[in-house]
Amino acid sequence: MKTKIKRNKAVFIGLFFCNLIIAFLTPYILPERYFNDTITIIFDKGHEIGWFGSYPFAIMFYKITGMRHFSFFVITLIQFPIVTYILYKIGVPSNFHKLNVKNGLVYVALLLTGIYMSMPTKEFITFVMFCTIPFIFKSNKKPRFKIIFSLILIACFSFFRPYYLLIPIFAIGMYVISFVKFENKTFSTIFYGLLIAIFLSLSHGVVRGEYISKLTRENYVMNKINKNNINTAIVSPISQDTWYGEAFGIVYGFMAVNVPIVEAIKHVLSPQVLAFVVWQLLIFYILFVRFSRCLKNRKQYQLELWILLILFAYFIVQGIFEPDLGTSIRHKIGLFPLIYFALYYENFRKEIQPSI
Structure with missing residues (x-):
């Protein structure tokens, strides 16, 4: 039995593969200044590693996972599919395949996401943290619980x-x-x-x-x-x-x-x-x-x-x-x-x- 993929999801998946290719090429295209944060995270020359603060935590995260030793190709292959899958689970709009201003803006955002996820970055951690909010709002909990819990969770992200x-x-x-x-x-x-x-x-x-x-x-x-x-x-x-x-x-x-x-x-x-x-x-x-x-x-x-x-x-x-x-x-x-x-x-x- 043939599985038919809807056009909206086909476009979403197609964009993923196109942006994945661009993400692979990113380290060879972008100027060196775009990798300043990445250099700090990988080498930690200032000995900032820790659990509190964006740089210390990012350094700790990439050290514990061992990803700071991976090539950018492998990091892209890990990070970009994860964030894309998160968006896929949030939902693919039924009209995502139609070319309009809103969809166009999201297409560009997906491209930018691929670029930024092609290297060790604090944005990967931020993305994973804040993706919890849509899932909370999509849950079957009462509206008041969703709102209060989300606000408390965001406050906790201040670490x-x-x-x-x-x-x-x-x-x-x-x-x-x-x-x-x-x-x-x-x-x-x-x-x-x-x-x-x-x-x-x-x-x-x-x-x-x-x-x-x-x-x-x-x-x-x-x-x-x-x-x-x-x-x-x-x-x-x-x-x-x-x-x-x-x-x-x-x-x-x-x-x-x-x-x-x-x-x-x-x-x-x-x-x-x-x-x-x-x-x-x-x-x-x-x-x-x-x-x-x-x-x-x-x-x-x-x-x-x-x-x-x-x-x-x-x-x-x-x-x-x-x-x-x-x-x-x-x-x-x-x-x-x-x-x-x-x-x-x-x-x-x-x-x-x-x-x-």
């Missing part, structure tokens, strides 16, 4: 990147704010989410003597710029030494990594950067429109609303910490299971519906 602890805080804050009647609830919810981020950063400045974004992004970027190791650096035009400079810097950072129009103007002669900008703008726009719809009908879209709250909370976190556009895109690939789930939530809703 890897401490700023993940901010995601539940911002998500809950925006959820509470969304009950206030604003003329434009979507913009207002995100705006007040940014205000929460600014308040936390300024509070950190009062207690510790240095603002969060200044301490992390600005100092890091200035050091990298001096070494010519960064191309699309996010540098606020106002110094973040003052409270108003820090506030502006966080908003500027949020716009730079999520609505990077200024970055496009700065790098108008760089096709690669422009491609990243277009991808990011379209992803943000689609998620923003979905967020707006969910806020208007929160009862019908309760779970989808929380997925989007988590994502936009993460986007705000990126506005505080991300040093450059390229890094922000790479980090988004780590959270791609959530983005993928949000983009195709309507396709998965029938599976989730019985538990609501």
Whole structure:
């Protein structure tokens, strides 16, 4: 008896094999600077190995698994099929074979995923951690349990990147704010989410003597710029030494990594950067429109609303910490299971519906 593969799954599998080939070629194509993190993870020259922090844990992970001794070919053959299978288990939309903007963005994301999974990388670990959230939301548990457990789990991920602890805080804050009647609830919810981020950063400045974004992004970027190791650096035009400079810097950072129009103007002669900008703008726009719809009908879209709250909370976190556009895109690939789930939530809703 012949097994017939549906067109949507055939395209998904076809993309996997095409991107797998590209992933195999990645080490021979990309410039050396793209492997800075990989070099740190493999050789651990700074003796950072440990259980807490992204670099220490990644070094420990690749040492324990022995994968740091594998060739990039073998690592690709392990990591990329795993993350692709995870997405496959989350679900392949019925219209995945049709060429449209949303599917096109996901095709590109799958390509980027293949590239980043072709080497020892922190994004593989992030991907595996955050893929748990869609599966929790697809489970038969009660909605309240799904939401609370997911937020607690994300907070626990802070052992890897401490700023993940901010995601539940911002998500809950925006959820509470969304009950206030604003003329434009979507913009207002995100705006007040940014205000929460600014308040936390300024509070950190009062207690510790240095603002969060200044301490992390600005100092890091200035050091990298001096070494010519960064191309699309996010540098606020106002110094973040003052409270108003820090506030502006966080908003500027949020716009730079999520609505990077200024970055496009700065790098108008760089096709690669422009491609990243277009991808990011379209992803943000689609998620923003979905967020707006969910806020208007929160009862019908309760779970989808929380997925989007988590994502936009993460986007705000990126506005505080991300040093450059390229890094922000790479980090988004780590959270791609959530983005993928949000983009195709309507396709998965029938599976989730019985538990609501």
